[in-house]
Amino acid sequence: MMNRFSERLLTGAIALLLWIAAAAVAVAETRTALVIGNGAYRDAPLRNPANDARDMAAKLRELGFQVIERIDADRQTMRQALREFEQQLRQRRGVGLFYYAGHGVQLKGQNYLIPVGVDIRQEFEIPDEGVDAEAVLRAMESAGNGFNIVILDACRNNPFARSLGNRGLARMDGPAGTFIAYATGPGAISQDGGAGRNSPYTRHLLAALNTPGLSLEQVFKQVLVAVEQDTGGGQIPWVASSLRGEFYFLPATAALPAPTEPGTGTPAAVPAAPSPALLTKLPEMVKVPGAGFVISRALVSLDAYRQFAEAAGREAPPPPPDAKPGDPARITWQEAMDYAGWLARRTGQAYRLPTEAEWEFAARAGALAIAPDDQEREWTCSEYQRDYGGQEQRCANRLPATAAIRGGDWRAGADPLSDDLGFRLTREP
Numbered sequence: 001m002m003n004r005f006s007e008r009l010l011t012g013a014i015a016l017l018l019w020i021a022a023a024a025v026a027v028a029e030t031r032t033a034l035v036i037g038n039g040a041y042r043d044a045p046l047r048n049p050a051n052d053a054r055d056m057a058a059k060l061r062e063l064g065f066q067v068i069e070r071i072d073a074d075r076q077t078m079r080q081a082l083r084e085f086e087q088q089l090r091q092r093r094g095v096g097l098f099y100y101a102g103h104g105v106q107l108k109g110q111n112y113l114i115p116v117g118v119d120i121r122q123e124f125e126i127p128d129e130g131v132d133a134e135a136v137l138r139a140m141e142s143a144g145n146g147f148n149i150v151i152l153d154a155c156r157n158n159p160f161a162r163s164l165g166n167r168g169l170a171r172m173d174g175p176a177g178t179f180i181a182y183a184t185g186p187g188a189i190s191q192d193g194g195a196g197r198n199s200p201y202t203r204h205l206l207a208a209l210n211t212p213g214l215s216l217e218q219v220f221k222q223v224l225v226a227v228e229q230d231t232g233g234g235q236i237p238w239v240a241s242s243l244r245g246e247f248y249f250l251p252a253t254a255a256l257p258a259p260t261e262p263g264t265g266t267p268a269a270v271p272a273a274p275s276p277a278l279l280t281k282l283p284e285m286v287k288v289p290g291a292g293f294v295i296s297r298a299l300v301s302l303d304a305y306r307q308f309a310e311a312a313g314r315e316a317p318p319p320p321p322d323a324k325p326g327d328p329a330r331i332t333w334q335e336a337m338d339y340a341g342w343l344a345r346r347t348g349q350a351y352r353l354p355t356e357a358e359w360e361f362a363a364r365a366g367a368l369a370i371a372p373d374d375q376e377r378e379w380t381c382s383e384y385q386r387d388y389g390g391q392e393q394r395c396a397n398r399l400p401a402t403a404a405i406r407g408g409d410w411r412a413g414a415d416p417l418s419d420d421l422g423f424r425l426t427r428e429p
Contacts, residue, residue, distance in 0.1 A: 030094025213341025
């Protein structure tokens with residue numbers, strides 16, 4: 001009969017085989033999306049919404065969404081698609097996402113998405129010819145779905161706003177558990193993108209969705225900064241949120257989907273990854289005997305984290321007065337996850353935080369520079385539970401309520417917002 005240590009050692013060994021599959025299951029929660037792109041307007045055609053919608057639908061499918069896609073939809077088609085979306089959400093639940101690219105107009109504080117084929121000449125016709133944007137929120141609420149994302153890349157140099165309705169869209173307040181992203185702020189106009197394939201907003205959103213380890217809010221913060229810079233401050237995206245939890249389009253543990261040429265689905269040319277030589281503070285990785293991964297022998301240093309912070313345009317945590325560059329960086333769980341994702345993108349190698357089981361396996365194998373009675377607290381990517389139930393073998397795909405931490409021969413849980421813990425990385429050899 002195996003004792004508890006042997007059982008846990010076996011559990012760690014099994015975890016080595018399972019972590020390779022983590023990318024496949026990291027986005028295992030049910031994901032349903034409705035994507036609409038309207039550009040073939042009779043009086044005011046737009047060049048890019050059809051491209052935007054097709055590219056967004058393709059990207060969402062790569063990210064595990066079941067997608068309903070409609071291009072140049074009239075009012076009846078939009079309403080039928082919304083009904084289908086509500087039915088699928090009702091059946092599947094999980095994460096619901098609505099994306100719209102095209103004309104939109106505000107009338108008396110109400111937002112309307114404009115179908116193709118409309119004939120609007122007076123304000124009173126807008127509610128009859130347009131599709132009430134709040135109908136999307138009502139559909140999600142009717143389906144009983146608890147986690148919803150609405151993305152509106154509308155108000156593109158809107159011809160309707162010149163004579164009908166008001167400039168830009170109005171703020172909408174969705175039910176609890178809803179995240180609403182606008183291509184620009186309330187009452188403002190967004191750009192269609194000219195001769196490019198995509199609007200500035202959707203182009204930068206597609207790029208941000210390729211970044212592993214970014215939470216939903218971080219994705220749209222990255223988009224805001226990029227669009228504001230791209231448009232010289234002329235367009236500043238905006239969000240409204242009543243979410244209760246975290247969501248990752250592409251968790252840090254997930255493999256980046258193979259890129260495709262926009263609109264074709266064929267493999268795209270992949271630029272060479274930046275040389276690791278450009279990163280002067282790469283962690284020293286050591287092979288774990290009897291395992292299929294390598295791990296950083298020492299904790300990631302302040303100097304290494306500063307390199308990431310400077311590249312990402314964020315502030316590094318202030319070091320203690322007597323800290324040296326090689327001392328461990330002490331940061332939050334999400335900051336550690338962000339660092340791992342950034343290093344993975346820069347090197348082309350799948351860096352991530354170790355699971356709790358991997359950390360223990362490496363420690364038992366003597367691969368970590370720690371003393372048996374070491375009280376250093378270290379992040380793992382796992383969620384903490386008092387009893388072992390399998391969570392120690394995998395990375396959490398959302399911000400956990402309590403993250404598993406390790407040190408010496410002990411384990412515990414910590415608030416992921418704590419900013420005084422060190423961390424190390426792991427990857428395949």
